[in-house]
Amino acid sequence: MKLKRLAISEEGFVFDPETGNSYTVNETGLLILKKLREGLSPEEIAGIMSEEYGISREEALRDIQDFLEAMARFGLWEEKYG
Amino acid sequence: MKKPYQKPTILKLQVGFLREKKSSLSRMVRQEIDGVPVAELVEKFGSPLFVFSEKRLREQFRYLKRLFEGHYPRVEFSWSYKTNYLDAICRIFHQEGATAEVVSNFEYEKARRLGVPGDQIVFNGPYKPKEILRQAVLEGARINVDSLDEILDLEEIARETGEKLRIGLRVNMDTGIYPRWDRFGFNLESGEVLNVARRIAAGGKLEVVGLHCHQGTFILEPEAYGRAAEKLVDLSQKLENDFGWTIEYLDLGGGFPSRNRLKGLYLPPEVAVPPLSEYAEKIARALLTRLPAGDYPLLILETGRALVDEAGFLITTVRALKRLPDGRRAYILDAGVNLLFTAFWYHFRVEVEREIPGPPEPCVLYGPLCMNIDVVEESALLPPLARGTRLVLSPVGAYNVTQWMQFITYRPRVVLVTEKGNVEVIREAETLEDIVRREKIPEHLK
Numbered sequence: 168m169k170l171k172r173l174a175i176s177e178e179g180f181v182f183d184p185e186t187g188n189s190y191t192v193n194e195t196g197l198l199i200l201k202k203l204r205e206g207l208s209p210e211e212i213a214g215i216m217s218e219e220y221g222i223s224r225e226e227a228l229r230d231i232q233d234f235l236e237a238m239a240r241f242g243l244w245e246e247k248y249g
Numbered sequence: 250m251k252k253p254y255q256k257p258t259i260l261k262l263q264v265g266f267l268r269e270k271k272s273s274l275s276r277m278v279r280q281e282i283d284g285v286p287v288a289e290l291v292e293k294f295g296s297p298l299f300v301f302s303e304k305r306l307r308e309q310f311r312y313l314k315r316l317f318e319g320h321y322p323r324v325e326f327s328w329s330y331k332t333n334y335l336d337a338i339c340r341i342f343h344q345e346g347a348t349a350e351v352v353s354n355f356e357y358e359k360a361r362r363l364g365v366p367g368d369q370i371v372f373n374g375p376y377k378p379k380e381i382l383r384q385a386v387l388e389g390a391r392i393n394v395d396s397l398d399e400i401l402d403l404e405e406i407a408r409e410t411g412e413k414l415r416i417g418l419r420v421n422m423d424t425g426i427y428p429r430w431d432r433f434g435f436n437l438e439s440g441e442v443l444n445v446a447r448r449i450a451a452g453g454k455l456e457v458v459g460l461h462c463h464q465g466t467f468i469l470e471p472e473a474y475g476r477a478a479e480k481l482v483d484l485s486q487k488l489e490n491d492f493g494w495t496i497e498y499l500d501l502g503g504g505f506p507s508r509n510r511l512k513g514l515y516l517p518p519e520v521a522v523p524p525l526s527e528y529a530e531k532i533a534r535a536l537l538t539r540l541p542a543g544d545y546p547l548l549i550l551e552t553g554r555a556l557v558d559e560a561g562f563l564i565t566t567v568r569a570l571k572r573l574p575d576g577r578r579a580y581i582l583d584a585g586v587n588l589l590f591t592a593f594w595y596h597f598r599v600e601v602e603r604e605i606p607g608p609p610e611p612c613v614l615y616g617p618l619c620m621n622i623d624v625v626e627e628s629a630l631l632p633p634l635a636r637g638t639r640l641v642l643s644p645v646g647a648y649n650v651t652q653w654m655q656f657i658t659y660r661p662r663v664v665l666v667t668e669k670g671n672v673e674v675i676r677e678a679e680t681l682e683d684i685v686r687r688e689k690i691p692e693h694l695k
């Protein structure tokens with residue numbers, strides 16, 4: 168799992184030791200990364216975000232998918248394995 | 250209370266990139282136009298929506314007029330219709346004292362219909378159909394001739410009227426700028442102008458009373474105007490001496506830049522675009538040092554974009570979100586190059602109607618057309634936008650509401666925020682009926 172190798176700080180600083188690239192994520196981005204690492208599914212994370220931020224599950228899921236796609240472009244996420 | 254929501258984002262760090270984000274973010278918000286909230290404008294008049302500011306139009310006109318009048322005793326601004334010929338916009342400039350500069354039968358007729366007398370019209374352009382040319386002659390318009398064939402037409406009209414006609418000559422020349430618009434009028438350096446002048450004098454039907462030179466548009470070199478003015482003064486003296494004519498006006502055309510960001514220019518317009526006062530100084534210096542004291546021909550300026558561009562805004566709404574294969578975020582707006590013809594040449598200022606949390610990210614702004622060319626901005630730096638977010642694009646007051654096209658979809662309303670802060674519709678949105686009214690189905694297809 169690619170996510171495991173990443174160094175993620177509490178401030179949202181992400182370092183990929185394999186490529187040497189650094190990234191920043193915002194608060195919600197950080198939440199998604201952490202929950203994914205804990206093994207939660209995007210659907211489950213959408214539920215949490217909808218609770219915490221008062222947005223609909225659909226909007227949360229759509230934004231999560233968008234986020235994951237961005238991660239995939241950076242080579243940080245693979246659809247099947249995470 | 251729930252925590253404020255930010256769309257999740259991940260950004261790759263690049264040196265120098267994050268440094269800028271704060272300052273650019275604070276400049277990116279526009280909640281109102283002349284005091285009228287963007288949200289209210291859209292609720293009442295729809296999106297997309299062109300919005301013009303009467304205050305800005307009048308202020309810019311007065312500023313430019315007084316600026317030039319402070320440098321040279323006789324100045325006339327002639328409003329370039331092609332830049333924006335909406336009635337209300339033309340009316341405002343005419344009220345401020347501008348005459349009309351037109352380049353076609355349509356524009357001539359539109360100015361007349363608005364109540365501009367013929368002798369308050371400057372008639373330019375490479376093709377003036379004979380009928381309208383005759384009307385312009387009879388109504389006393391200033392006609393700047395573009396070609397020898399037009400001279401033949403005018404000589405014929407002079408024979409009809411039995412009077413000697415007073416005309417201007419459009420001249421093209423080297424003023425040190427590129428591209429050179431050398432397809433309009435007669436060339437100076439090659440001697441073409443003088444040949445034509447000889448031809449006119451020999452014909453005995455026409456008399457040259459004015460010289461015209463429009464070098465191009467968005468000219469960032471004030472000195473080019475100084476050179477044009479010098480060359481026109483020299484030419485006018487030569488024509489007066491050789492042919493006994495009196496050159497009553499020198500018309501330097503348009504071309505002053507607005508604060509827009511021309512593509513390919515790295516610097517922001519605040520730095521790249523010289524202040525208009527530099528243009529006034531260069532022109533006045535050239536004229537005043539060369540003209541004999543007390544002998545001041547009228548200086549005509551056909552300034553278009555510098556008067557109107559910054560008074561125009563387009564409000565548009567994010568209708569869909571996309572992620573491109575290369576990872577960039579993209580938005581689909583309800584306004585595209587059908588409405589924003591100038592998007593091909595300029596990077597507009599893109600402002601969001603409210604502060605949006607989240608880091609700015611490079612993104613592409615697409616219009617609604619099902620065409621690959623429909624790109625409003627290929628790289629904007631914007632925070633993550635939700636569907637429904639309104640953007641304000643500017644400056645868009647010049648050449649868009651004339652060169653826009655009815656293509657794929659309808660053209661929207663245009664409103665004017667008046668000096669009192671009221672909002673008036675100055676052009677209604679197009680309807681299906683507007684578009685199909687001129688079509689006909691032949692009998693066998695019915």
Ligand SMILES: Cc1ncc(COP(=O)(O)O)c(C=O)c1O
Pocket residue numbers: 329332350373374463465466467502503504505551552553554555647
């Ligand atoms: C003859 C003439 N005058 C005036 C203008 C207005 O130019 P601008 O909008 O650059 O001031 C134009 C524009 O092309 C023009 O062709």
